[in-house]
Amino acid sequence: MIRTFPARIEIPAVSAEADEILKLHNINNRKERVSFAHQKRSENMTVNEIALLLHSSVKTVQKYLMLDPDEIENRTIVKEKKHLLAMKQKQNEVNEARALAKKGVPIEEIAKTMHHTCKTIQRYLSPDYSVEDGHYNARIPGKLAPYEAEVIKLRSEGMTYPNIHKIITEKGYKGSVASLRMFIQKERIRNEAHLSQQETCSDYQSKEYIQRRSLIQLIYKGLSDVKTITKTQYEQVLKTYPVITELYAAIKEFYEILYSRRDERLETWLEKIENFNIPELQTYVNGIRIDINAVKNGIKLKYNNGLAEGSVNKIKVIKRIMYGRNSFDLLKAKVLLHEQFRCEFN
Template sequence: MLCLKKMPSIVDKSSVKMVCVDDFALRKRFSYGTVMINLENHRIVDMIPSRDTNDVCNWLKTFHNIEVISRDGAITYASAATNSHPDVIQISDRFHLIKGLSEVICKYIFREFPARVEIPLTESVTDEMKALYNTANRSLRIKFAHEKRREGLTISDIALLLHSSPKTIQKYLAIPEDQIPESKEIARERQHQLAIKQKEQEIKEAREMALAGYPIEQIASQMHRAHKTIQNYLNPDFSVTNGHYNVRIPRKLAPYENEVIKLRSQGLTYPQIHDIIYKKGYTGSVASLRMFMQKERTRMHEQNETEKPHSEYVQRKSLCQLVYKKLEDIGTITVKQYQEVLKKYPLLSELYTLTKDFCNVIFSKNPTKLDEWINAAQKYDIPELQTFMNGIKKDITAVKNGIIYSYNNGLAEGSVNKIKVIKRVMYGRNSFELLKAKVLFGELFHVKFN
């Protein structure tokens, strides 16, 4: 029986000329190794149990004839390649470059934008939908029934608007208007309003102390708040309302929300609506529909109470998805909503264009276009974007080589997945020597029989 641990090297190192390298987890978050793949025959060449710069450098020196190294943007591999083979052609992987820029733009959006971006209503509210929104609780339903009765509507007409039975409407109309119960505030809303009042008082106190000449450190000490919190309080643009308040996490129902509202305004029951959207791919429950509609009613009623113009919300997550997805591939934002968001935040449109231009540059085969892109991106005072561009400038030769040459790190990513499978087969109970032997033996098997 072949002893895997004592298996000799199966690769002639002098024949290896073009490679890509990447790291893989031996023990996630604790220890990592590095794998090398031959770009010519697509096979794993060698592995070491480290990704330290010196270890990788010494390892690369044992391959004397390397001419091309494809890698990601990690400083470790850039330094190791330079120190071991100064004249080698280093290629920065295109996927990692695009991924890095996408993450930068997403970080900026998460830092600057609220969890829900408020925009004007993109669709007109019909009378049926108004009736739906204006009946968030029993008190409002009774008032609505009385109002429509005064307008001359019959009991049957009112019943149709409220999606109730005529008998229920008769009970509503039998209640004298001066005895209609008052609407009760939701407990969560009461807590929210109380928290806002307390924060407004704190902000007022902090600003009064600042006007009196107290330094921020002393204000923070007296108010038992962090230095950063007091700085925020003194900022005139500081918003009292938390941007995450009343945020709905975009779950299974997100692509179908507008359709649910329309169907409900037409009088369809929740089980009927569930059957319709279930056929279109919805996998949630009927209870989720009821909960969503109650929250929508409450939100629209609050807008009516404060006499604010009707509005709707776009999830911040949808704006991040637009960085790397097409608009038609995102079910949580419509074309009209997208246009309204760009009207309110024109900088977003510029950032989306900047990202698309970068993708075009990366695949243009013309490295001079990268300099033009960097000059265009310099004007944006976004720290994350400036850091990304500084990284590109430091590794500019490898990035331009990535534009010129067709090599990439796709083979390395696939090989890392292969190593993960082998580790799972062994339940992770293996030494590095055994893992390396099994991986290289598998490569030898493929070379012999393919």
């Protein structure tokens, strides 16, 4: 699943709060993200689970939980404020340069006084000069420009960033994988600005994202134990990616075989798994076939080597505790005393 699916799996929106969650993925909505983290923490969700919902790192969520949502401004607003302040400062410089020039001060002297070049002062004194240069919020084409459409197409098909990077690198791209991630993140933010207009279109279909890690957890946990995916989302994932349904069914069947005491079912299951043609599963099947007799004995016999494994594990724990001051005699004495105390306690 890690090799095949992207970290975020796209599905048609099925949950009521899908659009709200999608907006939370925008890192510029910092106040909403922090409030969401605090809300879910109060609902006894773990930091890891909150990180999955926000598609962030655990470290980021830990920072969010240390902040007060009421004291945070959205990054878009902060950015706009900084831009307006910079424009005001630049306009003050222009006014100052023009005032000095009006008094007859030479351009060289004005440049020296204001710590600018003569060329900059000449621009300030030009009647056509404006502090609004038109570059604010404008996109600057970079190395990725010729491949942007292809990157968006491949990403929408679920391809991982490393695989996309490999494809476009062969075509001449010289940038990094991180640049691809940043580009896609900016594209999402840009598209959200047109979200309301898109929703009015008849062919628009809202989408949401499920973390791949949530699906991996379902391999060894029940659906009710994974808080980062709902039943409706789970059902939609299975509809969108039928191969996951087959894999989950195969895992469940293997679990049933292990506890069925019927080792003859194992061969049929191994043949079924080989038909998937998945390298990771084929490696697992090869490992079972190498030691097939032991696996079958583990299925059909009621006893196992669990007692011996448990004893070995206890000895290893004691050895690690005594690291640096250990000897065989001391280890032997401590193991025997431990068993003596256990027997007396029982």
